Amino acid sequence: MAIIADDLALPPARRFSMWRAIRRNPTVALGGVLLAVLVVMAVFAPLIATNDPFKIAPVNRLRPPSERWWFGTDQFGRDVFSRTVYGARVSLIVGLSVAAISSILGLALGLACGYFRRVDSIVMRIMDGLMAIPSILLAIALITLSRPGLGIVIVAIVIPEVPRIVRVVRAVVLSIRAQPYVESAIAGGTRNWKLLTRHILPNTLAPLIVQSTYVCASAMLTEAGLSFLGAGVPPEVPSWGNIIAQGRTFFQIAPWTIMIPGTFLAVTVLAVNLLGDGLRDRLDPRLARRL
């Protein structure tokens, strides 16, 4: 298909009808809107927050939600609303950077595997091994050996996610290379580089984007899980996982310290997943049918 696309003039730009897009796929629209709200919240956190998220005020500890503290306060008297708003930053940074880094690594390794037999057998063995380790444990092992920080958390989540991307990319490369038109292009002396940029990369893109959306969602969950366990970002950073972890002790008298960031986390992951499902239906109908 890509071979034809090069020669065809682009179709006249269709007027984008927002309403039609929403009506055809309301859940994707919902995901998009939710995600947009969260991004705005993360970017403009200092403007949106009603209080200093780091300010400790023991006098005000464990206050229920009210006009002054919209989502109440935690056991140090910190404003849960402001901390939750800042928490969106951590989740989005982790989600997006893990998705981006593991996509790039996965793409490179997947292409190498699809191209070179010898690389393939070695890399895929390693990937199988990595996939056998539950992702949170793999991340934990890395974190045990490092000083706490956002960077190491991202690295620790990237490693278990890479094999998933490698598998997807490799499968696409192998299937494209077996296509008659690509075989004939190879026989006709098309350069490797041209083959890659013309035929393989464009076809890898759709499944890669879809997969990286799911990686983004899964990374957000893993980060929150790690922070919750005390093995994530340093405890003073207001990430949703940290807020929840710190609320544990007083959960029975101050359930808002857990429920509210928990809801934000669930809604964010939901939004990313909805977007992923929509992209999948749009870009990768074969995968959509299998699910």
Next chain:
Amino acid sequence: MTAYIVRRLFATLPVMAVVALFVFFLLRFAPGDPAAIIAGEDATTEAIEAVRAKLGLDRPMVEQFFVWVTQLLRGDLGVSIFSNLPVTRLISQRLEPTVALTLSTLFVAVAMAIPIGVLAAWKVRKWVDRVVMGFAVLGFAMPVFVLAYILIYFFAVQWQMLPVQGYQPIKEGLWPFVESLILPSLALGITYMALIARTTRASMLEVLSQDYIRTANSKGLATGRVLLLHALKNAAVPIITVIGIGIALLISGVVITETVFNIPGLGRLTVDAVLKRDYPVVQGLILVFAGAKVLVNLVIDISYAFLDPRIRY
């Protein structure tokens, strides 16, 4: 059949070898000085050197490797830095709660997900189906610990129907044991359930459009028999596959669930080890969990042969 199982068993060896090599090299090639990190922020040089000696990191790499491999082959996972107890003993002491939690979750999830997946496929595009699919989408987004606290809040705190947390070993009586596992299993199982239900529905839909289902209907068989025998047996392979894939989800979730519910199992051991940076214990746990996962996949592979007579060994 036996030959097939043995062959599959051997095929898992390279995977386990990669896992083992990974944990070995992770410690040796970690950025910074692992011994210093493990020893802690304010450790003295002597303390750091003591940790280094304990981990064997002061010896040549090749020697370390051979010592480590021979230990591993003997089933020796090393010694905890803190308690000085053998890692194998620490693990076996904590095994029961984790096995109980995993099995009960597996049971709850499969027992609930397959019927609702079948129901959704049977009533496709009706409201039941929409509810099930909506639940599945939510299930994928729900973090284990958030759901856990929601469940605790309502069932344990508000309505006081079930214990807030803790674990009762089976020897303390069947009901306390079961009672202590209900909420953890539900919390841990939700994503797993969503995954299985969605796969069941998709696989059933595919099967229900087949000619042999039309034949079964033309024989006037009861709906139950058509759905649960004729259709479900054909739909089983993808469902079983996803049950296997989901075990990974379950194992990751165990660590969190045991923390929320204060269950003294392997998950709790993992978290304690991480917080104390007890690398030998973490390493042993990774090997055990990865081994469990590989073993489950092996069982799944073998079960295909029983489900589909067309599969040959």
Next chain:
Amino acid sequence: MTGTPGAILEVRDLHTQFSTLDGVVRAVDGVSFDVARGETLGIVGESGCGKSVTAMSILRLIPPETGRIASGSIKFEGEELTTLSEEEMKRLRGHRISMIFQEPMTSLNPVLTVGTQIAENVVRHLGVSWKAGRERAFEMLDLVRIADARRRLDEYPHQLSGGMRQRVMIAMALSCDPQVLIADEPTTALDVTIQAQILDLMIELKEKTGTAIVLITHDLGVVAETTERVVVMYAGRKVEQAPVEALFEEPLHPYTRGLMGAIPRLDVEADAAGTRPRLQEIPGLVPILTQPIVGCAFAPRCGFATDRCRSERPPLVDAGAGHLVACWEIDRVRRAA
């Protein structure tokens, strides 16, 4: 119309419709026929003429999400089937009316043994034990002449050839001694030699058991060899009905004539140039069933068509000796013969 005496199955003015994105498809548009006890009735037509839908309607196996019997009556032994509850219908299917399908390769369940698939029918409808059901399955396999039947009981469909699978389908369909067997293109997917064997087997079993057969096919050769009476369908309507000899002697509907012309004729001598007359095809296409058809459905493809054919639907008239035909121009057609 009153039922033919001795009719076991009476279909009256059946309308079956499907809703699709393009509109309502009138797959069966007012079809009536009877099946007498123990007879073999052929239903012939091109694919898409509604013959399979008619069969599925009789068993009420039209998927409710997309299609429904819009009106009409189907009486089996005097009992109205269209108003029967689903439970009562299920007790009928596979027991008193059973069906075999075109694709023997895919119509048997791949993960259940042949024995189970036959026995479950018997257990379900005759209320016997599984042991007795299995015994019956063995008898049936033996009856359809599957060698080594005892061993075959425990085999799976993929271990059998296409012909054997169709024999298993027949064994299954006849296992409860049904009064009517509907066979939807039972031999189309099989090799020619196997086709003949299967048809012979069906006729032989019919003689033995007294089961009436409704044989649905597009193959006039099959009809000529096996059936006693024939219904010709076109675009969801019955256009002609006759005893098989009468139909082949003098087909009255231009469509039937067209179908017969489409059979390669080996008896016609090659002409001087050495070429046989080419296989005749009926020009034109089957009408689109989403639009209401005015007049005779075949008119656009018919050489005899007049303005009246295009505007008024021809009624079925008796041309003598039970030969019914729906055509305004019978006399011209007759003269053209």
